[in-house]
Amino acid sequence: MAGKIITISSGKGGVGKxxxxxxxxxxxxxxxxxxxxxxxxxxxxxxxxxxGLENRIVYDIINFIEGRCRFRQALVRDKRFPELYMMAAxxxxxxxxxTVEDMTKVAREAAEISDFVLIDSPAGIEHGFRxxxxxxxxxxxxxxxxxxxxxxxxxxxGLLEAEELAPxxxxxxxxxxxxxxxxxxxxxxxxxxxxxxxxxxxVPEDDKVFGAGNQGRPVxxxxxxxAGKAFRNIGRRLTGEDVPFEALxxxxxxxxxxGSR
Amino acid sequence: xxxxxITLKGTADGILLKPRSxxxxxxxxxxxxxxxxxxxFFRGSRLIMELGNRELTQDQLASLRALLMRYDxxxxxxxxxxxxxVRLVRSNGVLTRLPKDTEAKKSxxxxxxxxxxxxxxxxxxxxxQSIHYAGNVTLIGDVNPGAEIVAGGNIIVWGTLRGVxxxxxxxxxxxxxxxxxxxxSQIRIAGYIGRAPDGRRGSAEPEVARIExxxxxxxxxxxxx
Ligand SMILES: Nc1ncnc2c1ncn2[C@@H]1O[C@H](COP(=O)(O)OP(=O)(O)OP(=O)(O)O)[C@@H](O)[C@H]1O
Ligand SMILES: [Mg+2]
Numbered sequence: 001m002a003g004k005i006i007t008i009s010s011g012k013g014g015v016g017k018x019x020x021x022x023x024x025x026x027x028x029x030x031x032x033x034x035x036x037x038x039x040x041x042x043x044x045x046x047x048x049x050x051x052g053l054e055n056r057i058v059y060d061i062i063n064f065i066e067g068r069c070r071f072r073q074a075l076v077r078d079k080r081f082p083e084l085y086m087m088a089a090x091x092x093x094x095x096x097x098x099t100v101e102d103m104t105k106v107a108r109e110a111a112e113i114s115d116f117v118l119i120d121s122p123a124g125i126e127h128g129f130r131x132x133x134x135x136x137x138x139x140x141x142x143x144x145x146x147x148x149x150x151x152x153x154x155x156x157x158g159l160l161e162a163e164e165l166a167p168x169x170x171x172x173x174x175x176x177x178x179x180x181x182x183x184x185x186x187x188x189x190x191x192x193x194x195x196x197x198x199x200x201x202x203v204p205e206d207d208k209v210f211g212a213g214n215q216g217r218p219v220x221x222x223x224x225x226x227a228g229k230a231f232r233n234i235g236r237r238l239t240g241e242d243v244p245f246e247a248l249x250x251x252x253x254x255x256x257x258x259g260s261r
Numbered sequence: 262x263x264x265x266x267i268t269l270k271g272t273a274d275g276i277l278l279k280p281r282s283x284x285x286x287x288x289x290x291x292x293x294x295x296x297x298x299x300x301x302f303f304r305g306s307r308l309i310m311e312l313g314n315r316e317l318t319q320d321q322l323a324s325l326r327a328l329l330m331r332y333d334x335x336x337x338x339x340x341x342x343x344x345x346x347v348r349l350v351r352s353n354g355v356l357t358r359l360p361k362d363t364e365a366k367k368s369x370x371x372x373x374x375x376x377x378x379x380x381x382x383x384x385x386x387x388x389x390q391s392i393h394y395a396g397n398v399t400l401i402g403d404v405n406p407g408a409e410i411v412a413g414g415n416i417i418v419w420g421t422l423r424g425v426x427x428x429x430x431x432x433x434x435x436x437x438x439x440x441x442x443x444x445x446s447q448i449r450i451a452g453y454i455g456r457a458p459d460g461r462r463g464s465a466e467p468e469v470a471r472i473e474x475x476x477x478x479x480x481x482x483x484x485x486x
Contacts, residue, residue: 151405163360
């Protein structure tokens with residue numbers, strides 16, 4: 001049976017799509033799943049760096065589409081998990097080098113050899129977004145608890161709904177409970193209420209994410225990182241496991257203790 | 262028979278245009294006339310053209326787009342049974358079929374005058390989405406920030422109104438906007454504009470906004486008279 005194709009998208013840039021793709025790829029690999037991560041951000045290649053696979057790239061997705069290499073050759077195998085693969089974006093090309101049909105073909109082919117295919121979508125709602133979500137069975141919308149990011153997430157969800165594309169679930173990233181308590185950040189309930197889609201996980205702000213991204217060692221591999229744990233939990237939820245929303249509950253409990261909100 | 266050159270009506274998906282005249286210039290002329298008469302209503306909306314098996318040329322498509330652009334209307338879809346036309350339209354980046362089956366959602370009929378027609382929707386209206394409808398609009402769901410409802414008649418939102426609502430878009434000052442939770446970024450009734458005071462959280466109770474004494478006033482539902 002073909003694997004599940006999941007696109008990670010957001011509308012607004014810089015909210016953590018690539019971070020989420022890398023970490024969920026590893027989280028699923030930790031669970032023993034066969035995973036292929038595809039960097040669909042043509043021209044702004046990032047995923048390879050975050051996964052620490054930059055220096056292993058020989059061919060990229062455009063090389064495959066243009067028939068310059070075989071599918072397997074365009075895959076970079078992870079050094080930690082032999083069943084985790086990445087397909088790199090082309091850094092020297094732009095998004096117009098790919099059509100919806102190309103992306104769909106690549107994703108389907110990857111699904112043949114994987115349990116999960118994760119597609120790291122470019123920001124925006126233009127062509128890059130459209131080819132990235134086209135083959136998806138599920139779209140994970142990443143947002144931050146801030147007004148502009150939520151508004152853009154809403155726009156993206158609206159486009160998915162109007163065109164009857166895949167169902168969407170929400171990752172709320174960079175959550176800072178102390179800011180919510182001081183009323184300086186949108187609280188998760190407000191965001192979820194507004195976006196009206198299912199929540200799959202809340203990832204806290206975590207200083208370790210930045211360094212981990214630079215070193216190619218995503219926080220999902222770090223036992224002590226809170227963000228890493230949140231990503232691993234989302235990975236488990238993606239496999240169908242019923243993992244309670246620990247972080248959220250704990251926060252609301254603390255909030256209740258301090259009588260805020 | 263003396264047919265009108267076009268028919269134009271509001272649907273949940275956009276304005277539906279059906280050319281009747283076979284002279285393209287006449288079609289465009291009639292369309293421009295109609296758009297001129299209700300600019301405020303059409304501005305920012307999108308248009309669907311239904312062609313049947315009639316053929317459309319690149320020039321005709323371009324002239325239609327140019328006209329619509331002047332009125333800030335997007336040519337969203339051209340529905341055609343003609344294969345050449347479908348290919349032409351697609352190559353111009355315009356949809357040739359609607360994402361959802363909209364047949365069921367078209368306005369009830371042409372028999373009622375627009376102010377007596379009503380559109381009923383059950384969904385979250387999200388950022389970037391807009392409803393333009395000549396009659397009354399009832400929405401069960403929220404209108405999110407960045408979304409918009411423009412109606413010739415009244416607007417009722419059974420949910421939270423956080424986006425923009427414009428009732429009486431053809432100039433009817435007797436229309437009202439009601440919401441369970443009224444916290445819009447902006448409301449308009451006929452030619453009046455009301456903006457929520459910054460930081461206003463809507464009342465916990467349903468409210469209705471209408472024109473009173475030359476301005477838009479929002480009151481808790483049921484507390485009147
Ligand atoms: N939970 C987190 N805690 C702290 N920093 C984070 C977190 N998530 C992401 N970041 C930081 O935010 C920045 C942007 O992340 P990332 O590159 O993943 O975003 P993106 O959505 O892929 O951006 P783009 O739209 O440019 O592709 C990075 O510097 C990353 O380290
Ligand atoms: Mg990215």
